[in-house]
Amino acid sequence: MTAERVVEARHLVKRFGSFEAVKGIDVAIDRGESFGFLGPNGAGKTSTMRMMSAVSQPTEGTITIFGLDPRTDGPDIRRRLGVVAQEDSLELELSVRLNLEMFGRYFDLPRRVVRERVDELLDFAQLTERADDKVDNLSGGMKRRLTIARGLINQPEILILDEPTTGLDPQARHLLWDRLYRLKREGVTLIITTHYMDEAEQLCDRLVVMDRGTIVAEGAPRTLIERYSTREVVELRFSTDDHEEFHSRLSPFAERVEVLPDRVLLYVNEGDETLMEIHAAGITPSSALVRRSSLEDVFLHLTGRTLTD
Numbered sequence: 001m002t003a004e005r006v007v008e009a010r011h012l013v014k015r016f017g018s019f020e021a022v023k024g025i026d027v028a029i030d031r032g033e034s035f036g037f038l039g040p041n042g043a044g045k046t047s048t049m050r051m052m053s054a055v056s057q058p059t060e061g062t063i064t065i066f067g068l069d070p071r072t073d074g075p076d077i078r079r080r081l082g083v084v085a086q087e088d089s090l091e092l093e094l095s096v097r098l099n100l101e102m103f104g105r106y107f108d109l110p111r112r113v114v115r116e117r118v119d120e121l122l123d124f125a126q127l128t129e130r131a132d133d134k135v136d137n138l139s140g141g142m143k144r145r146l147t148i149a150r151g152l153i154n155q156p157e158i159l160i161l162d163e164p165t166t167g168l169d170p171q172a173r174h175l176l177w178d179r180l181y182r183l184k185r186e187g188v189t190l191i192i193t194t195h196y197m198d199e200a201e202q203l204c205d206r207l208v209v210m211d212r213g214t215i216v217a218e219g220a221p222r223t224l225i226e227r228y229s230t231r232e233v234v235e236l237r238f239s240t241d242d243h244e245e246f247h248s249r250l251s252p253f254a255e256r257v258e259v260l261p262d263r264v265l266l267y268v269n270e271g272d273e274t275l276m277e278i279h280a281a282g283i284t285p286s287s288a289l290v291r292r293s294s295l296e297d298v299f300l301h302l303t304g305r306t307l308t309d
Contacts, residue, residue: 003030006066006158006189007052013060014047021047023213024061031157034180034190036207038200038295040307044213045193046086049162052191053083066157079107082156086163088147092136096127099135100150107154114153121149124179141172145179158189165199177202195307197295209299216302221295228301229293230255232271236264236278236285246283253277258300267297 007029014022022044029035037045050056051063054070054077063070065077091099100121104114122128125145130138135146144164151159164180165173180203184190194200200207201221209217209224217224234254238246243259251257253274254266268274271290278285299307 003032005029006031007063007191009048009051009061009063011061012048012051012058012063014044014051014056015059021213022051025208025210025213025215027208027215029189029191031189032184032187034184034192034203034205036200036204037191037193037210038195038197038204038207038299038307039193039210040195040305042212043210045210046162048210049160049191049193053081053160054078079154080157082151082154082159084148084151084159084161084164086166088143090135090143090146090150093134095132096135096138096146097122097131099146100153103150104153109154117153117155121152124152124182125149126175139172141168141175144168144172144176148176148179152183156188158191159183160191162193163195164192165194165196173199197299197307200295209295209302211299211303217298224298225293225295227298229297230267231269231293233291233293233297234266234268234271234274234278235289235291236266237262237287238264239286249283250278253281256301260306265297265300267293 005028007027009025009027011024011026012022013020013024025048037048039045047056051058052065054065054074057071066080068077070077091102097118100118101114104117122131125148127142127146127149130142135143138146148164165176168176180190190203192203204221206220208215217228219227243264246264247257247259250264250266254268256267258265266274275288275290296307
């Protein structure tokens, strides 16, 4: 049996005047999948999400959502979507409960249904005890959970999340991840943009890596790491302003060497063994770290720059 395709884009282009934000990408997303767009700010992720949300039309190419064309079936598509934008647009002077109830009315839901769903979503977002508090008094993590809960008021088949955890502390991020895991288990299709490599690895079944409006790689996170990187990475720092001078000296110890402004990365399979060989050769860094390869290393290999550039 083949999975049901809920989003399919072919040669998708988005221009703003002379600037081409999205440059002819192809994407296919299946029902129940958690699909990610990983890339730095300016990669074209948000422009792509707006087209997938049926609020922005492609300049060129085609996109179908639930098999429908956003150009002619926009309202029908949007009724089946939940969208969580980068910026929270909550009514700060209203209570948590009223924010959810107001949004439910935009979908012409009966009051009884809205009240039932609000109670369910307050529990989902762990905000039941804050239901009557003004939104302005909530922490950043609570506001983000409320924004996601609001996006679920219409019981969407697809939830689109644009940079869902930007600005949150680690504890709030992990709590939000847990809420998203629950949605995935319930069969909601998740489409997530992020520039956090750990978030993409944790949440996405499959993802595309975007850079400057194009897709440079696609696959499961672990598959991409195995394809484009080594098992481990040795990070070395030296007491110098120019790490480039160490490139030739360290190249014999690694499959690949990347020199960044503040450190040198050695791509190897056995990091601890490599580190001992480096010390035995009389090369003494001021600090050293052995870690497993990540999607950051994939991006660096494919583009020559880091996700935070």
